[in-house]
Each structure stands twice: as C-alpha cells, then as structure tokens.
Amino acid sequence: METTKPGGGMRRLSGTEISKQIKEELKEEVIRLKTQGVSPKLAVILVGDDPASAIYVNSKKRTCGELGIDSIEKKMPANTTQAELLAVVEELNSDPSVNGILCQVPLPEQCDEHEIICSIHPEKDVDCFHPYNLGLLTAGMPKFMPCTPFGVLQILKRSGCETSGQNVVVVGRSNIVGRPLSILMSLKAYNSTVTVCHSRSRNLPELCATADILVAAIGRAEFVTADFVKPGAIVIDVGMNRIEDASHPKGSRLVGDVDYAGIQDIAEAATPVPGGVGPMTIAMLMYNTINAARFQSGMDRFEL
Amino acid sequence: METTKPGGGMRRLSGTEISKQIKEELKEEVIRLKTQGVSPKLAVILVGDDPASAIYVNSKKRTCGELGIDSIEKKMPANTTQAELLAVVEELNSDPSVNGILCQVPLPEQCDEHEIICSIHPEKDVDCFHPYNLGLLTAGMPKFMPCTPFGVLQILKRSGCETSGQNVVVVGRSNIVGRPLSILMSLKAYNSTVTVCHSRSRNLPELCATADILVAAIGRAEFVTADFVKPGAIVIDVGMNRIEDASHPKGSRLVGDVDYAGIQDIAEAATPVPGGVGPMTIAMLMYNTINAARFQSGMDRFEL
Numbered sequence: 001m002e003t004t005k006p007g008g009g010m011r012r013l014s015g016t017e018i019s020k021q022i023k024e025e026l027k028e029e030v031i032r033l034k035t036q037g038v039s040p041k042l043a044v045i046l047v048g049d050d051p052a053s054a055i056y057v058n059s060k061k062r063t064c065g066e067l068g069i070d071s072i073e074k075k076m077p078a079n080t081t082q083a084e085l086l087a088v089v090e091e092l093n094s095d096p097s098v099n100g101i102l103c104q105v106p107l108p109e110q111c112d113e114h115e116i117i118c119s120i121h122p123e124k125d126v127d128c129f130h131p132y133n134l135g136l137l138t139a140g141m142p143k144f145m146p147c148t149p150f151g152v153l154q155i156l157k158r159s160g161c162e163t164s165g166q167n168v169v170v171v172g173r174s175n176i177v178g179r180p181l182s183i184l185m186s187l188k189a190y191n192s193t194v195t196v197c198h199s200r201s202r203n204l205p206e207l208c209a210t211a212d213i214l215v216a217a218i219g220r221a222e223f224v225t226a227d228f229v230k231p232g233a234i235v236i237d238v239g240m241n242r243i244e245d246a247s248h249p250k251g252s253r254l255v256g257d258v259d260y261a262g263i264q265d266i267a268e269a270a271t272p273v274p275g276g277v278g279p280m281t282i283a284m285l286m287y288n289t290i291n292a293a294r295f296q297s298g299m300d301r302f303e304l
Numbered sequence: 305m306e307t308t309k310p311g312g313g314m315r316r317l318s319g320t321e322i323s324k325q326i327k328e329e330l331k332e333e334v335i336r337l338k339t340q341g342v343s344p345k346l347a348v349i350l351v352g353d354d355p356a357s358a359i360y361v362n363s364k365k366r367t368c369g370e371l372g373i374d375s376i377e378k379k380m381p382a383n384t385t386q387a388e389l390l391a392v393v394e395e396l397n398s399d400p401s402v403n404g405i406l407c408q409v410p411l412p413e414q415c416d417e418h419e420i421i422c423s424i425h426p427e428k429d430v431d432c433f434h435p436y437n438l439g440l441l442t443a444g445m446p447k448f449m450p451c452t453p454f455g456v457l458q459i460l461k462r463s464g465c466e467t468s469g470q471n472v473v474v475v476g477r478s479n480i481v482g483r484p485l486s487i488l489m490s491l492k493a494y495n496s497t498v499t500v501c502h503s504r505s506r507n508l509p510e511l512c513a514t515a516d517i518l519v520a521a522i523g524r525a526e527f528v529t530a531d532f533v534k535p536g537a538i539v540i541d542v543g544m545n546r547i548e549d550a551s552h553p554k555g556s557r558l559v560g561d562v563d564y565a566g567i568q569d570i571a572e573a574a575t576p577v578p579g580g581v582g583p584m585t586i587a588m589l590m591y592n593t594i595n596a597a598r599f600q601s602g603m604d605r606f607e608l
Contacts, residue, residue, distance in 0.1 A: 114445070131439030138438045138487065139479050141418070165506055173490055175443050183442065183487070186477055186500045193511070195499040196490045202469055207497065 011269035040293035041070035048078035100126035126288035149181035151280025164191035172217035216257035235270035315573035344597035345374035352382035404430035430592035453485035455584025468495035476521035520561035539574035
C-alpha cells in the first residue's frame, strides 16, 4: 500500500486507503464463498435511540451491503429488559443462517453489558468481546481477531512497518483496544517487546519516547505531543475525540489522541484522525463475519 | 511477613514462609466453610508414569490433606485415549461433590492438551487455564487467579512491595506465567506499567534495568545477571532449572533464572530458588479450590 509523505517528511498511514483495499479483497472472498454455497450473514442488535449508535449500526449494515454480506438488524426500544435482550440473542444463536452477532454498545442502564456479551455464542462473537475469545487470544491461539487491534496490525503490515523485535509502547489499557493489542503484538506472530502504560504511569513522555511503534489509545485529545515521540518512530492514533472549535461549521471537530501536526518533523509515519485507524475497525468486523461463516462451514481462516 | 536480610543487604523474599502463612489462613477458612456444610474437594487427573508429574500430584494431594480439603486422584495409564480422558473429565464435571478439577501436564502425545483444558468446566478450572477464565482475566474481571502469577502478587503484597505506579518488566511470555502475570499487574487493581519482553527483545539487560520490579520467567538458568538489575529493584525469580553440579550429591542442583548471589549488592529484595515462587503455586491452587467451593455454594470470593 502506497502512503503519502506530507511536507514535514512524515508518512501519512491512510486507514481509508488500506481499508478500501482490504474490503476489495473481502468482497472477492464473499463472491468465492457464495459459489460454494456459503453466504455470510451478520446480525446487529440495536437497543434504544442513541444517535451515535444508530450511525455506527447503519455504517456496519452499509458496509455489509457493499461487500455482499447479508445483514439483519434487530431494533429494540430503549426500555428493553435484560430478559428480552437475552431472548433475542438466544434466537440469533440458534439461527443457523446467522454467522455473526453483535450488540451495539452502550446499552441502556437496565441491561447488563457483560452478561449480554457472554450470552453471544463464541462462534458468532465477531466483535471478539466474549471472554472465551479473549482467552484464546491471550493463550496465543486467536480465533476471531479483536477488530480495532487487528486493524492496527493491518495498517502496520500493509505500510511496511516491521513489528518483530520492535519496542512497542501502548498508551491505554482498555478491554477493546489497548489490552488486546498489547497481547497480540507480544505473541510470537508479531514478536514485539510491548509496554502497556496508562495515565498513572510515571514519566510517560520519556517512556513513550523509547517506542519504535507508539500506539495512543487513551481517549484524551492531542495528549501525545512531540516530546512523546522518538525520532523516526511510527505513531498509531486510536483516539477519536470531539473538541470545540468555533472556526468549524459544526462548532467542533474530531481529533485523535496525538498532536498530528506537532509530530510532523519527528515521526517517520503516523495515522491521521479521521482516516486512520477508524475505517479499519469496520473492515475487520467484516473480516470476522466472513471467517465466522467459513468456520461454521468447516473451512479454515481466510488470511489477510 | 518478616523477611530476612542476608549479608549483602538484599532482602530474601521467602515464598516458603509466605505460603505457610497463607496455608494457615486457608486452613482456617476450610474449617469455617465446613461449619457451613461446604467441604471443598479437588480432583486431580494423572495420565501416565512421568515421575515428575507423580511428585507434583502427590504434593498437591498432601497439601489438600494439610488444609482439610478433600482430594481424589484419577490415575490413568500412559496409553489412555483422548476419548477416555474426556470421559473422565465429563464425569468429574457432572459430579457436584467435586469443586475443582486439574489435569496434570504434560499429557502423553496421543492426547490433545488444549482440548482437555477446554473440556474442564470453567467453574471447576482451578488452574485458571481455560480460555474463558483467561479471558475474564484479560477483561479485568478474573474469577479464578492463575496460580503462579497470583503467587508472585502475594509475595509482593506480603513483603510490602508496592506495585502501583511501578515499572515492571516481565521476561518471558508463557501462557502460564509471563503473559497472565503481565496482564494482572497492568490491571487497575495493581496499576503497574508493564513491559513483556522475551529472548528476542533487543537490549534485554538495559531494558530489564529500567524495572522497579523485575520478573524472570524465561526458563534459562541464571540468565538474569547483575547488569539486568537496577539498584534497589525487587527481583522475582520464577525459574526452576536443574543444572549439572558434580559437587552436589545428586550431581545436579536447582537454580532459578536469576544469578541470586550476583545481584546481592544491587537488588533491594529477591526471591530465592528454591523457596521463592515455587511453594506459592500450590498454595494458590488450594486458594482457587476453596473459592470454587464458595462460588458453587453461592458465596463470594475469599480474599487473601
């Protein structure tokens, strides 16, 4: 994947471009699968009226459509009970035509997110949030890949960034990004030396400046500044923060966890926000859905 | 827990002493549980004639006896098939009097260890090897604790070694020690900044010398020498390596992954081998067995 060098000399690692390429590969794989009588299908559960959740769900359904993956949406009212939600998951678990299930979060407060995640059959858990799938990852034998972490790995791979033997510092230890990414990169397949740090870590800038690959996943707008970055480092920005900006039409704009402009003359390459890690997550969800269909048909993993 | 300072000024963190104290606490808890009609019971499966495995199993059974925990042993011949082994696990899974099940490894080559581990009901998986339990740990909500890693944490806690905010370097990324320990110490409950490195990591001595707490779990005799240790660091040695030594009666002796004598004037404290982490593992297995009995009786965790 070609990447462009802006004025400052830093390569811009475009997740938009890389995810487009991956989606083309997945689209071809879906065509191949259909000739073999396998038609991948994703079920998305949306509870309540959260506007952001509705946007995410629509985006997932649209991407399914683009790739030839069937999708169904189970839309449930904001006052859905835990029992009603569990019943819908159970119905989807038992439906052999459904390969992947995801329940959009956040859920209304009367619903227990952990119990719902645990109720999705691990074979259909395309978000890779179920403890069983997280545990397979931790044991070094992942089945599904956590979407955002695997998206980061695909950006690195397709931008020619070696992970083996590299010092990786991950800032942030969330269950969805920081922790699973740190585990993945520490596996023999990626072979990095990985440090997980967090807002309470001492000497954070100095620590980050030891990284060959620095991953910011801490959820703080432009927290990672030039002094965090070793000259020549690769910087991956997983942040998505909306900040006020009167000069923008909406009165706000989206920024990452990294001061992208400020590291131009220091980093060798970095992902922008938007257009970096963000678009990779949905592509990886599609990848997991295709693999769910493959596994459930007795096939092995489609490798990217 | 009092710890002794040898000549060099380094504190000796005695797992023998700490595990003795913990076993006393567990023994009292078993007495309390029995007054409530709960009698913890561990089932140990031993396949084949490996002498080391037989010693481990006997040691586990003996410790059960000391603590008032019931134990049963399922001894199976070396030519046991996978199906026969699965049937025994299934029998123990269904037996409500059995709270914990462990299958001693290594298994004969015709048996698939991963499948056997996955076949043990997660509620009875007192080794904490099942992917579901590893995943709960990874998600920051452990049920059972991985025995050796939790043993290390108990040594630190009971020796007055703070983990929060400390830089921890774990050398080794095994599924049983390095990886789960690194995940545990990175959780909010322990709040360390954790680096996992391995034999392929660059500049290993320098990297280790950044650690406030250095954990050696790489399986190489006396690999960690003085140049790996920051002055004042805490050094935890998980290694157990038998090396030839003509001056010893057996012709060999047990050493750790750390050159214990060589770090005397540098480290603030260290665990010896033997008598360090080793004795903690069985104590933690007993702890998990007691908690299995508690959980299966609807009680919450007994905290150490």
